[in-house]
Amino acid sequence: MTSLSTPRCFWLVRFAARETAMDPSEVEFLAEKQLVKIIPNFSLDKIYLIGGDLGPFNPGLPVEVPVWLALNLKQRQKCRIIPPDWMDVEKLEEMRELERKEDAFTPVPSPHYMELTKLLLNHASDNIPKADEIRTLVKDIWDTRIAKLRLSADSFISQQEAHAQLDNLTLMEINTVREFLLDSLNCMYKLRSNLQPGSRKGQLTDY
């Protein structure tokens, strides 16, 4: 809990401009832009869209597409989804141990690991080996990180720090505590300003 690097600071300010937190479904929407590998069972030429080109699609040949398209094709049984490398029991177990051992937040495999886990496991669990174990592991990692986040929020307040380092936190994680943390910091700021009588405005204008 010391410095705040510039890009993250900017990010926080942009977030602070919103009155309330994002809805998790909006965060999920952003996650759907992440790329995932699929193996299509149809052929189609390249499609040119504003958000980027898709395809070409050839039966049996792996191709990278955004998650929203992968899920749509999967629902229509047009493809098989190849889970991302990190969505693997052994790798996630390692990550869980590291997360539990370290005091700071460890790097996550994807900025949207929580959303991708939910989306892929809900719609393509037949393409993902040991789906249930993966679900539990990711939830464990999430819980450990949220407990850490709460712990650091408390020490942030009790030690009256002015900066916080948010390295390695994901959007979904920040979003769940965002409204609460901003409101709390705002209250603390006001109560701290009380300590400086110099900041007092001379006139009592409120009736």
Add this chain to the structure above:
Amino acid sequence: MFCEKAIELIRELQRNSEGQLPAFNEDGLRQILQEMEALYEQNQADVNKAKSAARSDLIPSIKLRHCCLLRNQRCIMAYLYDRLLRIRALRWEYGSVLPANVRFHMSAEEVQWFSQYKKSLASFMRSLGGGAGLDITQDMKPPKSLYIQVRCLKDHGEFEIDDGTVILLKKNSQHFLPRWKCEQLIRQGVLEHVVS
């Protein structure tokens, strides 16, 4: 004490903290304005006396009444402003036509304000997308699919969808409809979104 009526108005709004609109308290407002008039007249009289008869001992009371005038003013402004915030929210929750029991609770000026807000919102939405128009009250959450399954919670009568087909929205009937056509009816509690 002065300004008791004013705080009553504020409490009335605070009791409905979810944003419901209580009936416009015309009588309460009139009483506050009457009190303000009386305060103002007493102050005028005392100010004149203080000037002509050099009665500076009257000043503390003049100041007290003046504070009360400003307090009443603040409460009335806050009352009217908070009501406008609630009325603006109605446009987003109910759509552009309000049910009679809600409209009943608005003053004539508030009804007028609502219709002007409605108009400026509509002309803003028409101007979007290079003149093509965009309904920004739709898709408040990112849509997952174009069509959704809905169940009717009450009889709503006939309902026309994009392709011109007319369907009958009868209580407990289920339909598969374009999402954008249903969103408002779901918000109004006519339809229920069925998630499988």
Add this chain to the structure above:
Amino acid sequence: MDTQSYCPVPPGVGMEENFLSLDDILLSHERLPVRTECVFPRLGFLEKSSDTQDIPEATKMELPLWLSKGLYERKRKVLSVELPKVYREGWRTVFTADPNVVDLHKMGPYYYGLGSQMLHFDSPENPDIAQALLQTFIGRFRRTMDSSQNAYNEDTSALVERLDSLEKVLFRSGQNGLNSFQSWEKGQASQLTASSLVLNYRKRKLADVQT
């Protein structure tokens, strides 16, 4: 919908009030013990215990915060304001010893708000009051946070009852974050729902019919 379209004017918190905030108006309606330092002619009827025409000098009475603030002047004192007892040294010691045991709702419910407002009146104790407010908030923060983040299915009413109005707002924003995440996790986030405003109206209409 979870996202409410109605967002009331937030309270100012601290020394400055927000002019249009309903919360701040109610806070400034809190009564303070004061002592008049001059005669208020022709306002005797405001003081219930006396039947004189004027409010005499040195009368002890209670005035709302807004009026005390409006009349208060450092140079020409027309009244002096006494510190409510929760902000006096005796209570300050209790608060700083263990801020978690006190029932701030009963003491307040505007403990922080009113305390900050008291700093408008000159007093040698002001720095200590400001410090006590801050330390109480910090000391209670963990409890406020944990109860708002953990207790999804637990009964928190006993704990919430003891929160100051400011802490209640924090509690609610903590619960909002948690609840919306949990409903997303359960897959309910994409479901369209009726407006809570509409539902509330219906409830009230039903209540009207029944009474």
